[in-house]
Amino acid sequence: MASGQALPDAPAGSSPAHHASALLTFPGRDLASAPAARRFVRDTARSRGISPRMADDLETIAGELVANALEHSDSGTIAVTCAHTAGTVTISVIDEGHGPVPVAALGTPPDPEQEHGRGLLITDALADRWGTRETGRGQVVWAEIITG
Template sequence: MLTLPGRDLASARTARHYVRDTCRSWTLPASTTDDLVAITGELVANALEHTGSPTVVITCALTTDTATVAVADDGRSRGAPVVSASVGGSEAEYEGGRGLLITDALATRWGSLRTGEGLTVWAEFAVGAAVD
């Protein structure tokens, strides 16, 4: 888990490096690592742009079947709510540019979870036997 300043644009770069290093330590394939890093950048950018959260928390998890990255903020939303494509949101309902569309295209599945006032957006990748 990594906690970063929510009002610092450098947090997105730091989060990408953290996820890349974590994926490498797990010996994930380069393509999976690249996808997780790209999604992390998009999710952190959304949190930085659309909330006034003082911190953003990045969490990585690995099981025998999946690798997951999650980005949590404290929910001080300055924009529209996050809508997962898996629940039938239209393109017009997505926050900002194409970040969540990219997430939807790359991840095996993704979604969001509201916890109190906070929001966590997560993306999961099937890894199966590819992980040592």
């Protein structure tokens, strides 16, 4: 990808001049992909000089978004990007699914006995902004943290 070119998964309105970006693809039907994505994002963030606290938040977001893709998309592969600009870090998870991300009841916490359903609530709490969009090949869920 040419320097200064926008990443295909970057959120609308984000700066096209990325200082650093990384992409890794994981098996879409393998539960080990979520912890592997967490490690990838943590290591990438730390190598870019992101603060340990922010790297922890990015790692958590990546794990939650990949877990959602594993549970809801039935994708053969899931790609994770970590893009770092002068003022933001954006995590994007690209899957082969289509349709809206299950955002039902974002304002309503799941039942305390429920084992699932907190991923987007956690993402919403940790990210400065996040969203979804369809691509020609699937769904992108992204989350952005302001670094400056």
